[in-house]
Amino acid sequence: RGKLRIYLGAAPGVGKTYAMLSEAHRRVERGTDCVVALVEHHGRPRTEVMLRGLEQVGRRELVYRGAVFAEMDVEAVLRRAPAVALVDELAHTNVPGSRHAKRWQDVEELLAAGIDVVSTVNIQHLESLGDVVESITGVRQRETVPDEVVRRADQIELVDMSPQALRRRMAHGNIYTADKVDAALSNYFRPGNLTALRELALLWVADRVDEYLQQYRGEHGIRSTWQARERIVVGLTGGPEGRTLIRRAARMAAKGSGGEVMAVYIARSDGLTAASPKELAVQRTLVEDLGGSFHQVIGDDIPAALLEFARGVNATQIVLGVSRRKAWQYVFGPGVGATVARESGPDLDVHLVTHDRMGKGTDLSRPPRTARLGRNRRVCGWLIGMAGPVLLSLLLRGVAPGLGLANDMLLFLTLTVAAALLGGMLPAL
Incomplete structure (x- = not known):
C-alpha cells in the first residue's frame, strides 16, 4: 500500500497547492518518479508556474448536462504507475459517470495499487466540522471528506497563514480575480472567520500530533510525563x-x-x-x-x-x-x-x-445502612434475631439432640445469615 501525505489548509488560499508542488519539485530533483495526476491552479499565476517541469497525466473528459468536465483519469495513472502522484482537492465530488463518486475514493485506489499520493484539503471540508464551519462562516460546505480518511494519512502538514497576511494576498489578486476580491473580503474572508478557521485547524492537527505522541510513547515504553500538552x-x-x-x-x-x-x-x-x-x-x-x-x-x-x-x-x-x-x-x-x-x-x-465535605467522615455521602430496608423487613429481621435462637435451641434439644456440634453450628449460622439478609447487621449480631 502506498503512503498518503496531506497538506491541510487552514483556509482557502493559504498556499497548500503551492506547497504540494514545491514538494514535488524536491522529489523530482532527488530522482523520484513523480507525476501530476490532477492539480487545480484556479488561474493563479504563481501556482501555474510551479507546474512547469512536472509530468502531467492527461485528464478524462466527461459530458454532464450538456457541459464538458475534466476529471482525474484514474485508469491512466494506474497504467503509468508512478512512485508518487499529486492529487489536488481531496474532498472534491466527481462528475456523475466517473470511476468513483468522490476524489478521496480515487486516492484510495491509487494507494491500494502501491502508489504514494500527495494531496491537499482545507479544514472546512472535514466531515465532522461541517456544522461548526457553517455556524462560523454562514456557508455550508457541500464537498466533504470523512475525518478518518485524513487521520489515516501517514503525514499531515498544516499550511497556515495569519488572517492579515491572507487578506493582503487576497487584495493583491493572488487568490481570486479582481472582480471577486471585494465580495470575498467582506464575506468569507473576514478576519473573524479566518481566525476561527485557523484555530479549528490548529486544534485538529494538535489532536493528530497527540495520537502520534501516544503511539510513540507506547512503542518505546516511556512512562515518565512529557509536558507537551496540559x-x-x-x-x-x-x-x-x-x-x-x-x-x-x-x-x-x-x-x-x-x-x-x-x-x-x-x-x-x-x-x-x-x-x-x-x-x-x-x-x-x-x-x-x-x-x-x-x-x-x-x-x-x-x-x-x-x-x-x-x-x-x-x-x-x-x-x-x-x-x-x-x-x-x-x-x-x-x-x-x-x-x-x-x-x-x-x-x-x-x-x-478543599470542599464542604472535608473532615466530616468518609461515610458522609452514604445513606444509613437501613435506609434501603423496608419496615416489614427490619421487623422480621429482629424477630429472627431475637426469637430464632431460642426456638432453634428448643428444637434441637427436644427433636434432634444428637446432630452433633458441627451441624448445630451450621444451623445457627444459617439463622444468623437469614437475620442479616432481612434486617441488616444489628439483628445478625
Whole structure:
C-alpha cells in the first residue's frame, strides 16, 4: 500500500497547492518518479508556474448536462504507475459517470495499487466540522471528506497563514480575480472567520500530533510525563465532592488552550465499593458536558492505580479532594492525597482541592445502612434475631439432640445469615 501525505489548509488560499508542488519539485530533483495526476491552479499565476517541469497525466473528459468536465483519469495513472502522484482537492465530488463518486475514493485506489499520493484539503471540508464551519462562516460546505480518511494519512502538514497576511494576498489578486476580491473580503474572508478557521485547524492537527505522541510513547515504553500538552486527571471517590473537583479542573484546563480533563474512578477488583452509582453517573455526565472524558480503572491500591493511569495518559496534573476522614482516622495511614503527592515525582503536579465535605467522615455521602430496608423487613429481621435462637435451641434439644456440634453450628449460622439478609447487621449480631 502506498503512503498518503496531506497538506491541510487552514483556509482557502493559504498556499497548500503551492506547497504540494514545491514538494514535488524536491522529489523530482532527488530522482523520484513523480507525476501530476490532477492539480487545480484556479488561474493563479504563481501556482501555474510551479507546474512547469512536472509530468502531467492527461485528464478524462466527461459530458454532464450538456457541459464538458475534466476529471482525474484514474485508469491512466494506474497504467503509468508512478512512485508518487499529486492529487489536488481531496474532498472534491466527481462528475456523475466517473470511476468513483468522490476524489478521496480515487486516492484510495491509487494507494491500494502501491502508489504514494500527495494531496491537499482545507479544514472546512472535514466531515465532522461541517456544522461548526457553517455556524462560523454562514456557508455550508457541500464537498466533504470523512475525518478518518485524513487521520489515516501517514503525514499531515498544516499550511497556515495569519488572517492579515491572507487578506493582503487576497487584495493583491493572488487568490481570486479582481472582480471577486471585494465580495470575498467582506464575506468569507473576514478576519473573524479566518481566525476561527485557523484555530479549528490548529486544534485538529494538535489532536493528530497527540495520537502520534501516544503511539510513540507506547512503542518505546516511556512512562515518565512529557509536558507537551496540559492534561488534567481528576480522582473521583464517588462522593458528592467530585462535582467540585470536576468544575475546578475544567477551569484549570480552560486557562491553557487545548487542555484536556479526564475524570477517573478507581474500583476495587472484588467489586465491593462504597461509591454511589447514581452519583458517579451524575459526575460522568458533568465531565462529558464540560468536554472531558470519564474512565473507570480496576485497582486495589488506589494511589498506585491513579498514578499509573495518569502516567499512562501523559497527564501533567492530578486534582484530588482533601480527605473526608476525621482527624483520628489518620493514625491508619496518610491517606490517598498525601500518598499520591509523595509518590508523584517531579513530573506530575498534584492539587488538593478543599470542599464542604472535608473532615466530616468518609461515610458522609452514604445513606444509613437501613435506609434501603423496608419496615416489614427490619421487623422480621429482629424477630429472627431475637426469637430464632431460642426456638432453634428448643428444637434441637427436644427433636434432634444428637446432630452433633458441627451441624448445630451450621444451623445457627444459617439463622444468623437469614437475620442479616432481612434486617441488616444489628439483628445478625
